[in-house]
Amino acid sequence: MAPDDAPDGPAGGSVRPVLLTVDDDPAVSRAVARDLRRRYGRDYRVLRADSGADALGALREVKLRGEPVAAVLADYRMPQMDGVELLEAAMDLFPSARRVLLTAYADTTAAIRAINDVDLDHYLLKPWNPPEEKLYPVLDGLLERWNAEPVRPPDEVVVIGDRWSARSFAVRDFLARNEVPYRWLLAGQPEAERLLTASGQPSDGARTLPVVLAPVADGCPEVLLDPDDTTLADHVGLTTRPQREFYDLAIVGGGPAGLGAAVYGASEGLRTVLVEEHATGGQAGQSSRIENYLGFPDGLSGAQLADRARRQVAKFGAETLTARTVTGLERSGGSRVVRFSDGTSVAAHTVLLATGVAYRTLEGPGLAEFTGRGVYYGAALSEVTACADEDVFVVGAANSAGQSAVNLARAARSVTMLVRGPSIEASMSAYLVEQIRALPNVRVLTCTEVTAAAGDERLSSITLRDRQSGRERTVDAQHVFVFIGAAPRTGWLDGAVQRDDHGFVLAGPDLVVDGQRPPGWNPARDPYHLETSMPGVFVAGDVRADSVKRVASAVGEGAMAVMLVHRYLAQQ
Incomplete structure (x- = not known):
């Protein structure tokens, strides 16, 4: 050298x-x-x-x-x-x-x-x-x-916690999905105990975990005791507060649709801010491998796609706010106001709703109790390495479940897919079906659902029910990854925009019934294709009613929404 x-x-x-x-x-x-x-x-x-x-x-x-x-x-x-x-x-x-x-x-x-x-x-x-x-x-x-690019703290974050603590898992998952490097230490390990003592934590067991040691420039690490996501984001170099008082475009949701809109909006000169509750990338960002996205014949992970998109957003000057929970949307004269859970807000000429969807949860005794302690929704990036040489269960039959099963099969001793329907062919892309069939350590149990979970400190077993015969049996299980369909994240929009019976946001032609525009609609025109029942508020991606649930279509709708934003602004 x-x-x-x-x-x-x-x-x-x-x-x-x-x-x-x-x-x-x-x-x-x-x-x-x-x-x-x-x-x-x-x-x-x-x-x-x-x-x-x-x-x-x-x-x-x-x-x-x-x-x-x-x-x-x-x-x-x-x-x-x-x-x-x-x-x-x-x-x-x-x-x-x-x-x-x-x-x-x-x-x-x-x-x-x-x-x-x-x-x-x-x-x-x-x-x-x-x-x-x-x-x-x-x-x-x-x-x-x-x-x-924003300068992050010079040293790595240290997380000390309990292996089977749901909050410890949530902190690690938040850092992993936001690509913040961290070191994980189990309480009880010598180094962890030394750091806990140095940070003032008692040794008699009356501790607050997880403890996060967040590096600061030119000083000792700051000790965070069971921090919430906003506090954590503030201390690891993520941005949580807007830099402007007013924007041309405020995007709620950082999945493919929101990221696509941020790139196109900022690159075309719009003052753009993107607000994300957890981590940019959305459900797509948790995919272990996306192989049918145009332009990447060898495939790429959801994390790679999200990272590239994040860098594009920053390159063109859009702001990204992380760990902000949106609780309301309202009109204020010619502006649209997005309100946050802490009472603050951000105002803009236009708003794009790109909140995507959340995985539905399993119902049954014990299943909620072991969330984050053996039952995980989505790919749970921070837990994949812990599955080496283990028997793992994947619940679901769509592409996300298939991608996770293929990824887990590389390290796990066995992967069992639990599918409610009679096959995986009806809901999964053909290339994934072929990959799963070729893996010797992956098996598919059809017409099977999870009805209960049990354990002590961590998950130790689940109950499976055969949907045809009704018979139930209990099997050992320590890792269960769940991908069972999705529900829109639109509860905070009550009274603001029209939604269908399932909570998906209606837009464009769906709002005009028998020639009648939606109640309270003021412009002398019909809503634009992706415009909601509130003028100047648009919707894109999975949260839109009757949308195509694919990454490429979400990105396309994000780009289309920006074109419509320009058209809307030109008429104001």
């Missing part, structure tokens, strides 16, 4: 972010480092490595020192570890670092692979001379976007 020999950085002695270049050809490696130092040496620390292994070692050292990495430039054709494999490993250490692949003219297929596998930011064809035309403009743009 060769460090740079530039001066000690900008005035004030602040730590310079790292630019790492990796190439097994020493001459090329020196040339890249030379060009980088010439342009960026004053503000960045340039490191170079001659192999993937050396580069990973350098990244680990930088991580231990708490230094940021702004970009990694890796040659594709290297022995032992090629550039794509290195960039994939680098993502685990520095997920926000920009990733650039150096390729020869014959290696453009490698760049396509990297775009799918490691969310490549750019690829450069060698040679790139002159750098003023082919290298610097690319890096200038990448570094500008990297510097524009």
Whole structure:
């Protein structure tokens, strides 16, 4: 590893972010480092490595020192570890670092692979001379976007809790879905006990768990005792408060529809704010693998899709508010006001409802009691690793259930799918059905439902009922992942906009009955296609009545909603 020999950085002695270049050809490696130092040496620390292994070692050292990495430039054709494999490993250490692949003219297929596998930011064809035309403009743009992203605390978050505490699970799941790095310690472990004592927690068992140690700049970690999601978000670098008093477009819900609308709205000049209660990505963000989304033939995880969308939202300047619970929507003159549970609000010319849907819950004795302690709704990213060599149950027969079963089967000893209907073919994509049939450790029990759960500190068994014969039996179970249909998150819209009998929001032509517009409708026109019964309030994605429950259609509706917002604003 060769460090740079530039001066000690900008005035004030602040730590310079790292630019790492990796190439097994020493001459090329020196040339890249030379060009980088010439342009960026004053503000960045340039490191170079001659192999993937050396580069990973350098990244680990930088991580231990708490230094940021702004970009990694890796040659594709290297022995032992090629550039794509290195960039994939680098993502685990520095997920926000920009990733650039150096390729020869014959290696453009490698760049396509990297775009799918490691969310490549750019690829450069060698040679790139002159750098003023082919290298610097690319890096200038990448570094500008990297510097524009919110700065998170320099060290990792530490969560100390009980393995089978529902709240400990909820905290870990919140951090995982928002891609906040954290370290999980079980109460009782020596390191956990040392940290609990240092944070003032008693040792006699009368403790408040979970305890979150949130790093702060230039100081000791702040101790959070069983924090709510908003407090947690505030202390781990997520944004919870709006920066403006008024917006052109306020989006409620951060799933594919909301993210798509935020990207298009902000990129087209609308002052845009997106409000999300839990984590951006919605149900799609919890999918272990999406293989039928246009443009990604090798598939990608829901978390990867959500991360890319989040970065696009930030790139175009839209604000994202996390851990905010919306409780009401109302008109106030020409504006629309979205109210939050803490009494605050945000106002905008227009509002887009993109709240998606929530998984329905299992009904029966004990099932609510063990939620977060063995019964999980959705993919529960923080729990997947705990299922290694275990017998796991997946409840449901749609694509989300199938994707979860395939993902869990990679590590679990066995996966049993519990399906209420006579087959999975009716509700699951054919490619998933084929994958499930090919997995030897996955079995499908049809006409079967879960009616009860039992255990002590954690889930230990569930009761299964055969829907044809009515017979019940109890089986051992420690991990049950539930995907049993969805209900719209629209209770907070009572009295604000019209909904159907199931709670889905009506829009456009569905609001005009026998030529009559909805009650209270003022404009001298019919509602636009995605417009609700409140003028200037639109709806997109799964929460819309009769929508197509697919990621691509949700993104498309988000884009269409922005077009209609422009049309609405032009007439005001």
